[in-house]
Amino acid sequence: MTRFSFNQATANRWPIPDLVAGCVEAGVTRVGLWRGQVAEFGLEKTAALVKDAGIEVTSLCRGGFFDNPQWYEENRRAVEEAQVLGAPVLVLVSGGLPPGSRDIDAARSHIGESIGRLVPATVEAGVQLAIEPLHPMFASDRCVVSTLGQALDLAAPYPAEAVGVVVDTYHVWWDDSVWAQIARAGRERRIASFQAADWITPLPEGVLLGRGLPGEGCIELRRFREAVDAAGYTGPVEVEVFHADLWARPGAEILADTIAAYEAHVA
Amino acid sequence: MTRFSFNQATANRWPIPDLVAGCVEAGVTRVGLWRGQVAEFGLEKTAALVKDAGIEVTSLCRGGFFDNPQWYEENRRAVEEAQVLGAPVLVLVSGGLPPGSRDIDAARSHIGESIGRLVPATVEAGVQLAIEPLHPMFASDRCVVSTLGQALDLAAPYPAEAVGVVVDTYHVWWDDSVWAQIARAGRERRIASFQAADWITPLPEGVLLGRGLPGEGCIELRRFREAVDAAGYTGPVEVEVFHADLWARPGAEILADTIAAYEAHVA
Numbered sequence: 001m002t003r004f005s006f007n008q009a010t011a012n013r014w015p016i017p018d019l020v021a022g023c024v025e026a027g028v029t030r031v032g033l034w035r036g037q038v039a040e041f042g043l044e045k046t047a048a049l050v051k052d053a054g055i056e057v058t059s060l061c062r063g064g065f066f067d068n069p070q071w072y073e074e075n076r077r078a079v080e081e082a083q084v085l086g087a088p089v090l091v092l093v094s095g096g097l098p099p100g101s102r103d104i105d106a107a108r109s110h111i112g113e114s115i116g117r118l119v120p121a122t123v124e125a126g127v128q129l130a131i132e133p134l135h136p137m138f139a140s141d142r143c144v145v146s147t148l149g150q151a152l153d154l155a156a157p158y159p160a161e162a163v164g165v166v167v168d169t170y171h172v173w174w175d176d177s178v179w180a181q182i183a184r185a186g187r188e189r190r191i192a193s194f195q196a197a198d199w200i201t202p203l204p205e206g207v208l209l210g211r212g213l214p215g216e217g218c219i220e221l222r223r224f225r226e227a228v229d230a231a232g233y234t235g236p237v238e239v240e241v242f243h244a245d246l247w248a249r250p251g252a253e254i255l256a257d258t259i260a261a262y263e264a265h266v267a
Numbered sequence: 268m269t270r271f272s273f274n275q276a277t278a279n280r281w282p283i284p285d286l287v288a289g290c291v292e293a294g295v296t297r298v299g300l301w302r303g304q305v306a307e308f309g310l311e312k313t314a315a316l317v318k319d320a321g322i323e324v325t326s327l328c329r330g331g332f333f334d335n336p337q338w339y340e341e342n343r344r345a346v347e348e349a350q351v352l353g354a355p356v357l358v359l360v361s362g363g364l365p366p367g368s369r370d371i372d373a374a375r376s377h378i379g380e381s382i383g384r385l386v387p388a389t390v391e392a393g394v395q396l397a398i399e400p401l402h403p404m405f406a407s408d409r410c411v412v413s414t415l416g417q418a419l420d421l422a423a424p425y426p427a428e429a430v431g432v433v434v435d436t437y438h439v440w441w442d443d444s445v446w447a448q449i450a451r452a453g454r455e456r457r458i459a460s461f462q463a464a465d466w467i468t469p470l471p472e473g474v475l476l477g478r479g480l481p482g483e484g485c486i487e488l489r490r491f492r493e494a495v496d497a498a499g500y501t502g503p504v505e506v507e508v509f510h511a512d513l514w515a516r517p518g519a520e521i522l523a524d525t526i527a528a529y530e531a532h533v534a
Contacts, residue, residue, distance in 0.1 A: 102486065136403050139441035140466055176372075176413075176414075201407055203474050205469065218368070220370075220371075
């Protein structure tokens with residue numbers, strides 16, 4: 001279980017102190033955190049709690065949303081929060097089309113320019129921005145970056161220690177170019193984060209909360225883990241699953257099932 | 268309105284005789300038909316009805332579903348039906364992963380081989396098979412062909428008059444390689460059908476019935492129409508929209524709104 005990291009979103013209703021205690025109890029030493037929950041419990045309190053518990057924060061979700069007029073200030077704050085938490089990676093979800101816009105090319109260009117403006121501050125903070133391609137079903141309203149190839153193209157102008165990419169199986173499994181792009185991401189030293197979730201159908205209304213635990217769906221999860229390994233990635237493997245039924249269960253149960261699913265289908 | 272074709276699925280509950288009468292009334296001379304509705308009314312009766320009304324059947328939906336063990340017999344029947352209706356194009360939706368399978372590469376290879384087995388009969392029937400890439404959100408359960416590039420790769424071994432592709436804006440709008448692939452499709456003379464529908468959110472449960480009429484969503488529809496034109500396509504422009512709210516309305520109203528949306532946003 002040495003590479004396993006439990007992304008907080010998998011047990012979305014588990015309060016942070018319970019999450020940390022539950023991880024310690026289960027021998028889990030890595031978590032991915034979300035800004036909303038961290039803010040709710042308190043940034044400094046969270047940082048102290050995980051530090052005292054010997055837990056490493058593998059990523060902070062999320063910056064990005066460059067369609068928000070306040071994107072610059074928001075992302076600067078997110079970088080500072082990552083720094084306080086000791087998270088080496090800030091996951092960027094780019095945002096969708098601006099209201100009323102049909103110009104996806106312009107939205108994608110805007111992401112590239114915006115990231116460039118953030119780079120100096122992130123380098124100074126020692127935080128790597130990680131561009132996450134989201135499944136194309138989110139292209140209009142959540143993330144205009146739809147493929148790993150696009151994410152790597154957007155990252156290309158900047159040093160790898162400043163801007164990397166997230167490989168999340170749920171978002172990229174359908175893409176037949178993904179294997180070549182994972183190899184490219186490795187060569188370019190851009191794999192900042194590897195996240196695993198499984199694809200299940202039918203999708204729920206709004207399609208956000210329809211992910212499966214590893215093994216419940218149709219993604220070749222171990223093939224992905226082996227591909228990022230072969231590309232030279234040696235970092236944590238986060239499991240990040242959003243599902244309404246899962247969220248309704250007690251946090252410790254979710255964690256136990258997530259660990260078991262990771263061991264059986266990803267490790 | 269000379270290139271406009273009304274795809275029957277847009278007014279899914281409109282009985283075929285009413286559809287034909289409604290099209291005549293509205294001056295619409297082209298329709299796309301679906302096998303289920305045609306079978307319900309009767310194949311020969313439908314063929315006679317459209318012929319007498321001077322209506323051209325621009326495509327028949329759909330063959331494919333190569334994950335069905337009876338795919339060969341089913342597709343042979345679909346080709347015969349297209350021939351009887353005078354439809355020059357049989358749209359192929361490939362089908363998803365076989366039950367329990369995670370091997371999307373194998374499923375995609377199987378599509379290519381299966382199409383090859385159908386080619387001799389379709390050439391003899393004078394019907395062109397048209398591989399339709401579906402949005403990646405359908406990859407597991409409906410269509411493992413997710414991009415126009417994949418569809419063209421699958422079509423490549425066969426003559427263009429035997430195997431073409433469908434460009435449906437709803438399925439490919441998010442893909443930044445689509446413009447290059449449309450140009451390629453033109454060079455390879457593979458554009459068998461051009462279909463327009465708009466992308467709207469939130470997606471409904473199951474994601475099948477969430478399409479918008481042209482203009483309701485965020486797709487650059489006219490840019491797509493101009494791109495297929497620039498690639499040398501001179502055929503019909505089908506509007507094909509699935510939406511539960513639309514289906515609940517009277518057929519003639521749906522047709523009128525569809526024509527208006529086509530004129531304003533596609534033509």
